[in-house]
Amino acid sequence: MKITYTARKVNLRDNFKERVEKKLKKFEKIFSEDATANVVVTLNKNNQTVEITIKDNSMIYRAEKTQLEMNDALDKCVDVLGRQLRKNKAKLEKKLKSGSIDDLFETPVEEAEEEEYKVLRTKSIPVKPITIDEAILQMNMIGHKFYMFTNVDTNEINVVYCRDDGAYGLLEPSFDD
16 A cells, blocks of 8 residues: 655654554554555644545545644544444445455454445436535525535536535535545
8 A cells, every 4th residue: 555645734753654654553554555545634723633545546544633642543544444444344345355354353343234224205406507605505594514516617417515614615526536
């Protein structure tokens, strides 16, 4: 697994990078050799945020945690990634290396019935092209956390969403792996 680091308002020490590599090494059994991990560490006042994004084939696995110490945030992120993999074990085994999730965890994973994803509601969205600002306004007006629309500039389907920090994000389609 190739690991890249991004540091925002903080200097990353070699011992932190070694710790990241040691923690992520336990996931190597699951992911292919082409998997890439991006580790972003950000200093916000007295808190440190660690964000780990792992890309493997067309799947993306992501965890973000904020703690007083970056090592604590790293530990929490790795725990979250592990829980995500365990929770979705049955569905992921079809995409990942077969049986490798069981090998990852020392304690046996309880066999749960395979959970079916249930779509409770389907909504039709008008596809009249609008600007990003209009889409954010519309999202705020209906009180949702996201809004799908046709972007007037690109004529493609996009999604705007409200981030946890109160800022907005934009999802654009990409056909790259």
